[in-house]
Amino acid sequence: MAVKQNKTLNQFTDFLPWVEKLRETDKDLWIKPISTGKWSLREILTHIMHWDKNSLEMMLPSMAEGAKLFFVDIEKHNQEAAVFAQAYTTLDVLIDDLIKTRQQLLELLKEKYDDTNKFTINNWNYTYKKFVNVFIHHDEHHKKQIEAFLEQEKSA
Template sequence: MNKEDILKAHVAYVNWLDELTNLNEIKGNTPYKEGKWSPNEIVMHLAEWDRFTLEERMPYMKEGAKLETFPNFEDFNAKAAARAHEQTFTETLAYAKTQRQAIMEQLEQIAEIEWDKIFYIGNHELTIRSYFTDFMEHDLHHKNQIALK
């Protein structure tokens, strides 16, 4: 994906968050399937990964940089789900929108030539482009779980 496509995908994500405001608090906090997360938990999960990316990834995505491996996914995701229970679905949507808009603002400032410079997360070779292409796939996976009926 090129920079413009990635930014468009972020805009689509923010628009999707706006669409989710049509879900009331009960639907927003009801798991989409038995034993699965609610929309509130899913959106908080995405928002917390956005926060992590803003704080722990984006400042260090420089050519040759060696970033620490990802935190334990299960622990991180469990904390995100627990945080969703501490606030309303409406509050989670607002938080998620703020986090994603901050990512968009930072990405807009990065020259396209920087998008293909290699850095490492653990032993994995990445670029800004590959990181955010994976990011978009992660978004799509969760958007499909909450598909509005």
């Protein structure tokens, strides 16, 4: 079990060095929407951090055998993150906060991770591994968006 835990949590941790590299982003680009009607890099990173905070403060403390949990209202949660993003005036501070939040989440995951525990979220069966994998895929989705945007901007 420890090997599976480490592999899953290592994948989740792999997001941090990638975020660090974003510090090199042109200061004008981080507030530009990645495409028409889409969020900016600032809003996407705040969105990810906002979900990490929700996992850290609301979900993980309640994950236990047989627990019945529910995700927050996703649209409302995402809109709150987009509004909160406007408070960030520098990319470095946002990246520092995101990394700090993810590290806190990882520490709690390392303490609590037990893939024998089964619980439900929104009436769907979950284990710690499945829960973390949801957010690994979420990170990957946004990484691809950001990388495509930055590549497009570089060649423009």
